[in-house]
Amino acid sequence: MDAVKEKITELQGFKLHVIETEKYKTNTFVWKMKAPLTHDDVTKRALLPQVLQSSSAKYTSTPALRSYLDELYGATLFVDLSKKGEYHIMSFSLEIANEKFLSDSTPLLKKGFELLAEILTNPNLSGNGFDQETVEKEKRTLKARIHSVFDDKMRYSNVRLLEEMCKDEPYALQVNGEAADVDEITPENLYDYYKSAFLEDEMDLYVIGDVNEEEVKKLAGELLQFKNRTPKKVDTQRINKRAEVNEIKEEQDVKQGKLNIGYRTNIVYGDPDYFDLQVFNGIFGGFSHSKLFINVREKASLAYYAASRLESHKGLMMVMSGIDLKNYDQAVSIIHEQMEAMRNGDFTDEEIAQTKAVIQNQMLETLDTPRGLQEVLYHNVIAKTAIHLEAWLTEMQKTSKEAIMAVAKKIDLDTIYFLTGTEAGD
Numbered sequence: 001m002d003a004v005k006e007k008i009t010e011l012q013g014f015k016l017h018v019i020e021t022e023k024y025k026t027n028t029f030v031w032k033m034k035a036p037l038t039h040d041d042v043t044k045r046a047l048l049p050q051v052l053q054s055s056s057a058k059y060t061s062t063p064a065l066r067s068y069l070d071e072l073y074g075a076t077l078f079v080d081l082s083k084k085g086e087y088h089i090m091s092f093s094l095e096i097a098n099e100k101f102l103s104d105s106t107p108l109l110k111k112g113f114e115l116l117a118e119i120l121t122n123p124n125l126s127g128n129g130f131d132q133e134t135v136e137k138e139k140r141t142l143k144a145r146i147h148s149v150f151d152d153k154m155r156y157s158n159v160r161l162l163e164e165m166c167k168d169e170p171y172a173l174q175v176n177g178e179a180a181d182v183d184e185i186t187p188e189n190l191y192d193y194y195k196s197a198f199l200e201d202e203m204d205l206y207v208i209g210d211v212n213e214e215e216v217k218k219l220a221g222e223l224l225q226f227k228n229r230t231p232k233k234v235d236t237q238r239i240n241k242r243a244e245v246n247e248i249k250e251e252q253d254v255k256q257g258k259l260n261i262g263y264r265t266n267i268v269y270g271d272p273d274y275f276d277l278q279v280f281n282g283i284f285g286g287f288s289h290s291k292l293f294i295n296v297r298e299k300a301s302l303a304y305y306a307a308s309r310l311e312s313h314k315g316l317m318m319v320m321s322g323i324d325l326k327n328y329d330q331a332v333s334i335i336h337e338q339m340e341a342m343r344n345g346d347f348t349d350e351e352i353a354q355t356k357a358v359i360q361n362q363m364l365e366t367l368d369t370p371r372g373l374q375e376v377l378y379h380n381v382i383a384k385t386a387i388h389l390e391a392w393l394t395e396m397q398k399t400s401k402e403a404i405m406a407v408a409k410k411i412d413l414d415t416i417y418f419l420t421g422t423e424a425g426d
Contacts, residue, residue: 004367004389006377007213013226014203017377018213025101027109027209028370029116031092032378033201034084036234037170042088043142043177044185044193049079049090050138051190055124055131072111073097077119084382085268085313086170086234090197092119093371098210109211110219117223123194129187130194139182146179157258157419158320164248165262165415170234171314202231204381208370239264246415251422256304258419259331261319264412269312270385273410275395276403281310282355283347283404284338285319289354291338291347296321302331313382317411325421332416342408345401352404356397363392 009016035045059065069075075096082089096112099105124131149155159174166172203226207216241264267277285292285308296306304322311318323331341347366372367389380386 004373004377009217011217011221011224013228014205014224015381016217016220017204017206017374018211018216019206019208019373019377020211020213021208022210023368024209024370025098026095026370027098027112027207027211028374029092029094029096029112030206030208030371030374031116031120032204032206032381033090033197034087034203034231034382035197035201036232037083037086037088037173039170039173039178041193042173042175043181044190045088045090045197046081046175046177047135047138047142047182047185047190048194048197049081049092050141051130051134052119052123052194053077053079053092054134054138056118057122057124058118060124060131068115072108072115073102073106075108075112075115077115081175083171083173083175084379085236085311087313087382088173088175089382092116095370100210109215113219113223120198120224123191125191126187129189129191132187135185135187135190139185142176143179143182146174146176146182149174149176153252153254153256153258153419154320154322157260157417158318160248160250160419161260161262161318161415161417162316164246164417165316169239171311171316199227200229200232202229202381204378206374206377208374236268241412242414245413248415248417250417250419252419254419254421255325257323257325257328257421258417259319259321259323259328260417260419261332261335261413262415262417263317263319264414265310265315265317265407266410266412267407268315268383269379270383270387273403273407274312275392276399276407277310278359278396279352279355279399280342280404280407281308281317282359283351284308284342284408287355287358289351289358291341292319292321292335295338296331296334302327302334306335312379328418328420336413339408339411339413343405345405347401347404349401352399352401356399359396360393 004019007018054062055065059068069077077094080091094112094116096108099108124134126132149159163172265277267273284290292306296302302323306321308317308319319335
């Protein structure tokens with residue numbers, strides 16, 4: 001893997017991360033804002049980036065802003081929300097052509113910085129708040145986004161698992177907030193929240209492309225200036241193992257049952273055995289050659305899909321499967337058996353080698369895109385660690401059978417959630 005050099009500079013109120021690479025013909029800006037997940041703020045925080053990217057003081061409508069992006073050789077701007085552990089993260093991404101590859105000399109890097117600064121620091125205001133029409137439009141869209149989860153039963157069942165599993169923990173909050181809280185948001189209180197977020201959030205700017213670090217630092221320092229702050233941290237409390245497994249069955253008018261099982265891995269990003277956990281997950285349920293896929297879906301024909309995924313900053317593993325309503329007990333039993341097999345070392349050196357190869361390919365594919373590269377690097381900001389990209393591959397390759405078994409023995413079953421049909425019976 002080509003060495004990726006991330007140069008980090010502390011600027012006024014935020015950190016600048018410059019990754020100089022000749023791999024891309026575009027320059028990518030990603031502005032990240034991180035704050036603890038809280039019930040009071042989660043819905044305003046979900047709405048805020050949508051309002052900011054919709055218009056600005058200079059570009060007072062969405063068509064005007066999109067028209068200017070077209071003028072910048074088809075630049076793209078979009079926002080995103082995510083939960084990483086118990087942090088709520090807003091992302092603003094701008095991808096713009098690199099002027100080195102154009103026939104004219106339009107200073108696109110500077111124009112990209114100017115546009116990003118416009119979106120972040122010069123919002124479309126009216127009186128003491130945001131433009132009302134923009135806020136109302138984005139409130140309707142946010143409500144629709146929240147309600148859409150109910151229609152997608154795969155997503156819905158995963159949300160419900162986390163709500164039950166992490167009850168009384170911030171992680172139970174949905175990334176898009178609560179529909180019931182959307183109506184409480186006004187242009188004025190959203191603007192108040194905007195000001196406090198830019199005063200208190202931990203903020204990072206990633207600039208990736210064939211750029212000059214000194215030029216990027218100069219532009220960033222001139223156009224983006226905020227008050228220095230000490231970012232808020234979440235209290236990551238250790239969750240004790242449940243005395244007995246939390247089992248939830250919910251009935252709806254569905255033909256296919258959704259079986260979701262939540263485990264506490266007791267391992268988070270930055271822990272010494274984090275890379276062993278990655279390989280464990282790959283063998284257990286992460287890929288098409290994994291035990292869940294083969295034993296639950298292929299051999300027993302019990303599931304339409306069966307897979308597991310990790311939440312690396314919260315220390316969770318979720319198993320997701322779609323099953324016939326009558327197959328609940330058998331599917332749960334086979335999933336338990338696969339976990340026991342992992343604890344007992346019932347997997348081969350070939351499975352380990354195959355999993356490492358798939359993880360490596362997946363990682364290299366992720367690093368092949370600017371936003372994928374930025375997401376991987378951002379893990380270090382969340383976890384307050386400094387794991388270099390090369391370590392992902394070298395540490396993972398060191399993983400042994402014994403280390404994978406040791407990880408399996410740390411994992412505790414927490415919650416079983418089953419979305420079943422109304423005619424399923426007992």
